[in-house]
Amino acid sequence: MTLISPAARDALQGWLAYQRALKGAAENTLTAYQGDVVEFLSFITGHKGAPQGLGALEQISVTDMRAWMAQARAGGIGARSLARKLSAVKAFYRWLSDRQGFEPTAVLSTRSPKFQRKLPRPLAVDAARDMIDTVELQSQSPWVAARDAAVLTLLWGCGLRISEALALKGADAPLPDTLRITGKGGKQRIVPVLAAARDAVARYLHLCPHPGAPAAPLFRGVRGGALSPRAIQAVMARARLQLGLPASATPHAMRHSFATHLLNAGGDLRAIQELLGHASLSTTQAYTAVDTARLLEVYTRAHPKA
Known part of the structure; x- marks a missing residue:
């Protein structure tokens, strides 16, 4: 942060602390926020010719904002990434303006x-x-094969993120009828556990050679440590090649499938939002677009006047 004035640096740290303490932002989110705002403030320093104190930052103009965005686009940053950066800068300025008046x-x-x-x-x-x-079928070791199938069954059957499934501990077994999952930003939700998921995890635990312990990871790597997400990503990559599925068939696609299949079966959008742990309904509404796209495809292909 050498290109940022001490006052701006302190303000940024204060905003990040606010996001962590009161908004429950995850560490990965905070790292992204910091990078985006530092990038903006560093541009302003170069654009104005000197590090900008809080008083100068209050005078940022529409022209300054356009210059920042133009440089970002010229540097090859895509529209989606720039929109994310702008969102972080706006959130920082909203917080700063409330405190500085x-x-x-x-x-x-x-x-x-x-x-x-x-x-x-x-x-x-x-x-x-x-x-x-x-x-x-990918592993010759029965317990590893059962483990990988159990993880994917949880992703599809319970709508878990891969990080959430691999965060389960020995104390969570045997799986109950519902799980309390801590998701992004520390947000907790209650997720029903299907019998198929409980059975898959029970079978894995029965075959697993590593001794269980309440504080130990539920899903173990071959050497007994915590299972890496990359191991599941790799085994899915091999399986999708055999099945002729696209590269989008990833662990996260199993979670997408959970939501879409519930919606197609008549599931309530608000209930699906709660099950997924989405903070905003607009995020969950993306699945309605998937369903609409599928219906339009069927309509176009099958309607006699299409």
Whole structure:
């Protein structure tokens, strides 16, 4: 942060502390926030010719904002990434203006660049089943095969993130009817556990050669340590090649599949939001776009006037 004035640096640290303590932001999120705002403040330093104190930062103009965004785009930053950076800068300025008592209109009124939002790419029901079955055939070690199948069953059957599944401890076994999952930003949710998921985990634990302990990871690597997400990503990559599935068939796609298959079966969007742990309903609504796209595809292909 050598290009940032001490006052700006202290303000940034105060905002990050606020995001951590009161907003429950995850460490990865805070790291991204810090990088985005530091990048902006460093640009302003170069643009103005000197490190900017708080008084100078209050005078940021629409022209300054446009210059920053133009340089970012010229440097090869895509519209999606720039929109994320702008969101972080706006959040920082909103917090700063509340404490310093200035009007941040120039920053907050800056329009975010338009971009095409990526829709979730779930697997079809049969493909999700085939993926679990095929993953179980990848290892010659029965306990490893059972472990990998159990992890994928949790992702698809409970809508867990891979990090959430691998964060489970020995104390969570045998799996109960519901799990209390701590997701992004420390947000907790209650997730029902299907019998198929409980059975898959029980089978894995029965075969696992490593002794269980309440504080130990539920899912173990070959040497007994915590299972790495990369191991699951790798076994899925091999399985999808065998099944002829696209590169989008990743562990996270199993979570997408959970949401989409519930929605297709008539699940309530608000309930699915709670099960996924989404902070905003708009995030969950992406799955309605997936469903609509599928319906339009069927309509176009099958309607006699299409």
